[in-house]
Amino acid sequence: MQQSRVSRNTSTSHKNFLTCKDGHDCQLQYDNATEHNASYSHPCRWSELCRDMNRDSEHARHFTHAPHQAIPCKYGSENCTKLTNPEHRSLYRHEGLPDYLLPCRHQNQCRDRSVEHLKKYKHPSNFYENTSNLKSNTTSNNNNNQFEFNQQVCRYGSTCRNQSDSNHCKRFSHPNTAASPQSLNLKSTSSFHACNTSNDMENAYRIGATLALETLSQSDQQAIKNMSADSVIVVPGTYDHIDRVLNSLNIKFITVNQNEILTYPFRNDQTVYINCSTDFPSDAARRIRQHVENGLHIITTDWALRNVLEVAFSDFVRHNGKSTGDEVVGIQVTEPNHPLVNGFLSASKHAQPQWWLESSSHPIEIVNKDKVRVLIRSEILGQKYQSDAVLVTFDCGKGNVIHMISHFYLQRSETRDARHQMSAKQYALDIKASSAATDFVVNQGQNLNYAQIQSSSTSAQFIYNQISKRLNSKK
Structure with missing residues (x-):
């Protein structure tokens, strides 16, 4: 069941604001654009699940919280491999995650291809095409792993029995659940399983x-x-x-x-x-x-x-x-x-x-x-x-x-x-x-x-x- 980030009352008034035509994709709202935000309201990326919409706050005054008709993703937040896909995120709900991604201010010029960044920020469609090509062309400096655009963390971590399965490792990374007692000096650096995502x-x-x-x-x-x-x-x-x-x-x-x-x-x-x-x-x-x-x-x-x-x-x-x-x-x-x-x-x-x-x-x-x-x-x-x-x-x-x-x-x-x-x-x-x-x-x-x-x-x-x-x- 989708976890609510608070109440579902969406009656917050925005009478003094015009509706920004760019909606969720408006970059100005996050760039300290005081004049723009003083005139236009924007939809909250948490929709009706927002925890702040009933508070007397700047957020409640500037963001709308219309109910968003989305169904829960059958894979959930833990196992879904499409958390970096803006379209998927807007169509399906994932517990603990907003419905919409933030617009990345760097757009096509963005150099951050990490999964954590892509799970949070939206880019132009051709950016994702270029990023997908990195799967076969880009390697990690640390261990020459292939960069997996949609790779997620395996729920079993370092105890997973499928770490020898290359297909499994293309979809999931396997970080240690606890740090090993490695030597703390300059000659010793962290060792990670070959499935780890480049971050x-x-x-x-x-x-x-x-x-x-x-x-x-x-x-x-x-x-x-x-x-x-x-x-x-x-x-x-x-x-x-x-x-x-x-x-x-x-x-x-x-x-x-x-x-x-x-x-x-x-x-x-x-x-x-x-x-x-x-x-x-x-x-x-x-x-x-x-x-x-x-x-x-x-x-x-x-x-x-x-x-x-x-x-x-x-x-x-x-x-x-x-x-x-x-x-x-x-x-x-x-x-x-x-x-x-x-x-x-x-x-x-x-x-x-x-x-x-x-x-x-x-x-x-x-x-x-x-x-x-x-x-x-x-x-x-x-x-x-x-x-x-x-x-x-x-x-x-x-x-x-x-x-x-x-x-x-x-x-x-x-x-x-x-x-x-x-x-x-x-x-x-x-x-x-x-x-x-x-x-x-x-x-x-x-x-x-x-x-x-x-x-x-x-x-x-x-x-x-x-x-x-x-x-x-x-x-």
Whole structure:
């Protein structure tokens, strides 16, 4: 059954707006075109399933939510191989996914052929014809795999028994469900099964991990390498995929599902990543609070602000009621000496880091200004949505909470200025990476730009900083 993203009342008034003739395909609505958006309404890509249409928000005033006559795809979101097909997406519904794709601003000039990008962005029809040809002509730099335009993740992951079946592997990729305890050094890089899809951002995270590791002491690197497999726990969500990032960074972790939280025997020395999700059991959120007060550390993203923190930590932070557009904003580090953001200044010295805001991301309202520390802000975010907090942290009892707007797993970055369009190598040179690390970036990041490596490197830096700080606190 299709999961509703909220109520089905579609009575929101748009009397003061004309209907944009380009509808879902209008690019102006996402390009800060204030004059255009002040005059025209556009159909919401979630149709009547939108979770924000009954709120007194900018979204509700500017978007229409007419019921969309679409039937559920018989393959569902997990097994459908046509999630990158705009026509299929508009005809069939897939749980947790919008009915329509966003128009890619680069159109035919778009260079991002990753499945994650194509599942979200629509391009002209001849773009797909050219992309389909890549199946037989394009190979991956990492393992010479054929690029599979519609390849999806196999539900059985690395335990799949059909990995020797070439036809199966053309349709499905098989990432590891948990990172293997590989060596954390420059000579050791992640190893992936031959079915894996070529994904620029996952490759960027592997490169970012190499650059971030250099900033850690040998003892911290060794501690991360030797930490127990259950030191880090991931609670899966609907939209974010921290597990993919942790895999790329060779961080060991275990998975605990939402319905297991009430009975799982958490230890106070563990760190729990809670992915952005459409919903979360309230009693599970309150049990998380109890464990945090006893010493547990949690890291949450985007909608977990409302589903977890607003339920169990409302005395610290809450959702400010607004929803962002799909956009990329510049960020500023406000506490550069804080151990969680150590190394971020070198990343921002030559070009301002960018932060991707997923459509309908939740801005953070600080309730307890004395205890909540804002480590990263965005002036643009504050101007548009009355809250500039990007990454916050606060202690609660003996434990700690970290929350960030949007997602850990970045599906895109943006080249806002000339430097962001430079090569990945230039970023390595800018942060004064070692010659070995720079050579690694040159060899593995030929198809990546400065902005992608900057985004992945700072994310990797944050994760390594948090884990090493956590491990050191247990000594």
